[in-house]
Amino acid sequence: MPDRYLDLVNSPLGSAVASRVGLPRPAVLRRYQAGDPLLPGPLLLGSTSGAAPAELVDLLKSVGADVRDAQTDDDRWGALVLDATEIRTPSDLAGLRTFFAGRLRQLLPSGRVLVLGRAPDGADIATDASRQALDGVVRSIAKELQRGATANLLLVDEPAGTGTSVESALRFFLSGKSAYVDGQPVRLGSGEAPAPADWDHPLAGKTALVTGAARGIGAAIAGVLARDGASVIVADLAQAGEGLAKVANRLGGTTLHLDVASPDAPERLLAHLAAHTEGLDILIHNAGITRDKLLANMKPDQWDSVIAVNLESQLRINDALLGSRQLRDQARVVCLSSTTGLSGNRGQTNYAATKAGVIGLVRSAAAAFASHGDSTINAVAPGFIDTEMTAKMPLATREVARRLSSLQQAGLPVDVAEAVAWLSSPGAGGVNGQVLRVCGQNLVGA
Amino acid sequence: MSTRRAAILGGNRIPFARSNGPYSHASNQDMLTATIDGLVARFGLQGERVGEVAAGAVLKHSRDFNLTRESVLGSRLSPYTPAYDVQQACGTGLETAILVANKIALGQIESAVAGGVDTTSDAPIAVNEGLREVLLDVNRAKTVGGRLKALSRLRPQQIVPSIPANSEPRTGMSMGEHQAITTLEWGISRKDQDELAAASHQHLAAAYDRGFFDDLVTPFLGLTRDQNLRPDSTVEKLATLPPVFGRHLAGDAATMTAGNSTPLTDGASTVLLASDEWAAEHKLPVLAHLVDAETAAVDYVHGDRKADGLLMAPVYALPRLLARNKLSLQDFDLYEIHEAFASTVLCTLAAWEDAAFCRQYLGLDDALGSIDRTKLNVNGSSLAAGHPFAATGGRILASLAKQLHENGGGRGLISICAAGGQGVVAILEV
Numbered sequence: 001m002p003d004r005y006l007d008l009v010n011s012p013l014g015s016a017v018a019s020r021v022g023l024p025r026p027a028v029l030r031r032y033q034a035g036d037p038l039l040p041g042p043l044l045l046g047s048t049s050g051a052a053p054a055e056l057v058d059l060l061k062s063v064g065a066d067v068r069d070a071q072t073d074d075d076r077w078g079a080l081v082l083d084a085t086e087i088r089t090p091s092d093l094a095g096l097r098t099f100f101a102g103r104l105r106q107l108l109p110s111g112r113v114l115v116l117g118r119a120p121d122g123a124d125i126a127t128d129a130s131r132q133a134l135d136g137v138v139r140s141i142a143k144e145l146q147r148g149a150t151a152n153l154l155l156v157d158e159p160a161g162t163g164t165s166v167e168s169a170l171r172f173f174l175s176g177k178s179a180y181v182d183g184q185p186v187r188l189g190s191g192e193a194p195a196p197a198d199w200d201h202p203l204a205g206k207t208a209l210v211t212g213a214a215r216g217i218g219a220a221i222a223g224v225l226a227r228d229g230a231s232v233i234v235a236d237l238a239q240a241g242e243g244l245a246k247v248a249n250r251l252g253g254t255t256l257h258l259d260v261a262s263p264d265a266p267e268r269l270l271a272h273l274a275a276h277t278e279g280l281d282i283l284i285h286n287a288g289i290t291r292d293k294l295l296a297n298m299k300p301d302q303w304d305s306v307i308a309v310n311l312e313s314q315l316r317i318n319d320a321l322l323g324s325r326q327l328r329d330q331a332r333v334v335c336l337s338s339t340t341g342l343s344g345n346r347g348q349t350n351y352a353a354t355k356a357g358v359i360g361l362v363r364s365a366a367a368a369f370a371s372h373g374d375s376t377i378n379a380v381a382p383g384f385i386d387t388e389m390t391a392k393m394p395l396a397t398r399e400v401a402r403r404l405s406s407l408q409q410a411g412l413p414v415d416v417a418e419a420v421a422w423l424s425s426p427g428a429g430g431v432n433g434q435v436l437r438v439c440g441q442n443l444v445g446a
Numbered sequence: 447m448s449t450r451r452a453a454i455l456g457g458n459r460i461p462f463a464r465s466n467g468p469y470s471h472a473s474n475q476d477m478l479t480a481t482i483d484g485l486v487a488r489f490g491l492q493g494e495r496v497g498e499v500a501a502g503a504v505l506k507h508s509r510d511f512n513l514t515r516e517s518v519l520g521s522r523l524s525p526y527t528p529a530y531d532v533q534q535a536c537g538t539g540l541e542t543a544i545l546v547a548n549k550i551a552l553g554q555i556e557s558a559v560a561g562g563v564d565t566t567s568d569a570p571i572a573v574n575e576g577l578r579e580v581l582l583d584v585n586r587a588k589t590v591g592g593r594l595k596a597l598s599r600l601r602p603q604q605i606v607p608s609i610p611a612n613s614e615p616r617t618g619m620s621m622g623e624h625q626a627i628t629t630l631e632w633g634i635s636r637k638d639q640d641e642l643a644a645a646s647h648q649h650l651a652a653a654y655d656r657g658f659f660d661d662l663v664t665p666f667l668g669l670t671r672d673q674n675l676r677p678d679s680t681v682e683k684l685a686t687l688p689p690v691f692g693r694h695l696a697g698d699a700a701t702m703t704a705g706n707s708t709p710l711t712d713g714a715s716t717v718l719l720a721s722d723e724w725a726a727e728h729k730l731p732v733l734a735h736l737v738d739a740e741t742a743a744v745d746y747v748h749g750d751r752k753a754d755g756l757l758m759a760p761v762y763a764l765p766r767l768l769a770r771n772k773l774s775l776q777d778f779d780l781y782e783i784h785e786a787f788a789s790t791v792l793c794t795l796a797a798w799e800d801a802a803f804c805r806q807y808l809g810l811d812d813a814l815g816s817i818d819r820t821k822l823n824v825n826g827s828s829l830a831a832g833h834p835f836a837a838t839g840g841r842i843l844a845s846l847a848k849q850l851h852e853n854g855g856g857r858g859l860i861s862i863c864a865a866g867g868q869g870v871v872a873i874l875e876v
């Protein structure tokens with residue numbers, strides 16, 4: 001479904017008209033292409049406690065940023081990165097204003113704001129309150145930014161610039177891979193997160209399986225995992241086999257006809273893995289369906305089928321894998337949730353139940369996966385993404401839904417896929433039991 | 447020279463469609479290419495140089511002289527994969543597998559794809575023989591006058607195209623009419639034929655329902671299951687159909703209906719074969735091995751009405767195959783007898799059970815005996831799936847190999863009859 005409005009307002013005439021009558025002006029987002037520079041311009045690094053730690057400077061340089069400090073007199077920034085890990089009191093928060101005021105406007109199109117903070121830990125009330133304040137600041141900056149720029153918050157456990165997963169997180173959030181992730185906090189915990197041998201192919205040597213991969217978001221996920229070096233098994237219903245074969249042949253993967261909701265799905269999956277692989281490193285629970293109806297009119301099978309495909313299948317397959325020899329150590333599982341699971345949606349009680357359920361699932365299963373050789377399980381909650389699923393919506397609803405985010409446009413399947421691929425990478429081992437929204441800071445819900 | 451057994455690693459086919467149905471605008475090359483690509487996707491063979499691809503079609507356009515190679519070039523296999531066409535009527539699909547299996551056995555190749563395809567919708571239409579001769583003469587003529595002279599021989603009736611018919615060139619009779627005579631000679635009842643047909647539909651439907659075809663079939667042009675399949679088929683419903691073959695026969699001797707005969711069908715199938723070593727290197731499980739095969743032919747033109755029935759050749763091939771492998775007919779766990787017509791299967795079984803026939807025509811001391819019918823065509827066969835001539839062998843081969851593998855071992859027999867009074871039989875073992 002092409003976004004004609006986005007094309008129009010980015011044409012010379014369209015943009016003049018849109019600005020005169022005050023229509024939304026969505027930007028063409030910077031998306032990752034192999035070989036692109038990390039950022040569209042230099043990165044300004046600051047700290048709320050004097051100078052940023054040398055480790056952080058070195059790390060930013062090593063991931064390819066052109067790092068400048070607050071003395072630099074430039075006025076075009078590719079990124080503004082602030083170390084706010086030492087914030088302890090409400091008055092320390094003024095450091096945010098000092099750093100960002102005047103400079104937000106100097107951010108280039110599709111520029112990045114990244115704040116490094118710490119998660120509240122219950123040790124001191126004033127400190128926790130001040131740390132939590134960062135969340136509100138970053139979400140609000142994200143809403144203030146224009147021209148495809150985004151703001152996100154990294155919550156670290158170690159001093160900024162050290163600790164696991166920071167490098168892979170910086171690579172994701174500064175690059176075009178995070179184009180549609182906006183206003184989101186991510187906690188980088190202490191799980192095992194080895195650096196890959198080759199950052200261009202972080203999944204080399206890994207075996208991945210994506211359910212519901214014949215089209216849409218699943219096909220895009222399979223493509224990005226393959227680009228990053230994984231051997232990919234694409235799974236979908238037997239009826240979807242024609243498209244599935246094309247996806248597999250495009251990316252050099254193999255097909256598996258599997259109805260994830262069938263009673264013997266876990267058993268068949270394990271048998272396939274045992275016969276054809278050395279074990280699974282990455283599992284993406286992407287298969288999902290909608291059967292929208294007001295609850296007042298909902299039929300039992302509309303309710304049951306959505307629960308079975310979107311939630312029960314994931315629970316059963318995870319259980320089977322954890323109890324088998326087919327899941328390798330440092331495995332990564334990513335479950336597709338939805339912003340509907342966070343905010344609810346009229347006519348989607350069944351769907352919202354499953355998408356909220358998935359969030360409960362990953363939070364609760366995180367410990368079990370951590371003790372399976374430092375594996376992780378996380379959810380990605382897409383907002384409005386242009387696929388065949390959303391193409392079924394009425395035109396007006398779709399047009400409005402597309403604009404209802406800070407980035408004023410729908411995301412693309414590849415945006416979800418990039419987030420999934422990051423969470424599937426070895427370097428993201430510090431992220432576990434979390435939900436990452438890929439929604440362009442959707443205005444519906446939190 | 448030492449030989450080794452060729453392994454069957456799996457297969458892929460498209461659902462079979464009824465003639466002039468969903469595949470009416472698909473050519474043989476379209477179907478074969480899609481089927482190879484589905485195999486490539488299932489086994490991760492993108493860019494792989496397979497030892498050899500052998501396939502064929504029974505009804506073939508002259509432009510498709512290199513059908514298999516062209517399909518390979520259009521597929522995701524390496525363009526460095528050699529290919530050739532084979533044609534042995536309905537035996538084509540099995541014969542291609544035997545040919546490449548023999549090469550694997552001899553160590554000449556390590557991997558191969560065998561297959562077959564047929565369309566009765568996009569069938570070649572030849573120009574009328576008279577018109578063809580005139581046109582060739584026009585082409586040969588050197589002067590304008592000569593050309594006009596040749597053209598002046600054109601007659602209106604020559605414009606009528608000659609559409610290929612499913613009939614034997616030497617007798618002018620269709621396969622169904624031939625089989626109607628054989629059916630009568632062997633005294634096969636209508637009820638037995640209808641029972642076999644109903645079982646075929648029920649078995650095929652059950653196999654689909656339990657997901658048996660999930661890794662054997664890839665949908666094509668929106669069709670996800672064999673179009674001819676009637677899961678609710680019963681003997682009672684089949685009993686209501688009028689006979690379509692042998693209607694000239696006296697009394698109630700005409701027993702062959704559209705329900706117990708295969709319909710014209712479009713489709714394609716492929717099978718992946720390899721050495722055990724190649725399979726292990728590619729981490730692909732071996733389903734079964736193609737152990738041995740035999741072909742035979744009967745003199746249906748001049749021979750005995752009963753013993754030399756057009757589709758009776760497998761009856762002759764089997765004892766030779768059994769003797770060479772020191773096996774009896776009862777030494778098999780599964781039997782796949784191609785259901786060209788329900789009565790073909792029943793005549794074949796009747797012949798093997800007939801001591802006098804076995805002595806006189808097969809040179810045996812006694813009857814080969816009967817088989818346990820619960821082991822016959824357990825996942826349905828051509829009556830339910832349909833029969834795109836050259837594609838049937840690949841369908842049977844991959845399904846039988848998979849079923850043997852699921853059973854955890856055993857031996858299976860395949861028997862396929864073919865036009866021209868020919869037959870192909872083969873043994874699979876896990």
Ligand SMILES: NC(=O)c1ccc[n+]([C@@H]2O[C@H](COP(=O)([O-])OP(=O)(O)OC[C@H]3O[C@@H](n4cnc5c(N)ncnc54)[C@H](O)[C@@H]3O)[C@@H](O)[C@H]2O)c1
Pocket residue numbers: 211212213214215216217218235236237240258259260261262285286287288289309336337338339381382383384385386387388389390
């Ligand atoms: N498109 C969006 O805006 C959006 C937003 C939030 C969440 N999501 C989620 O992302 C995932 C993918 O969505 P999409 O838009 O690509 O949907 P889609 O309908 O385009 O694709 C879903 C795929 O899943 C397959 N599938 C359905 N039931 C299955 C089963 N039982 N077993 C195996 N495969 C099955 C389908 O055949 C299809 O290929 C879903 O979980 C969806 O809920 C999508």
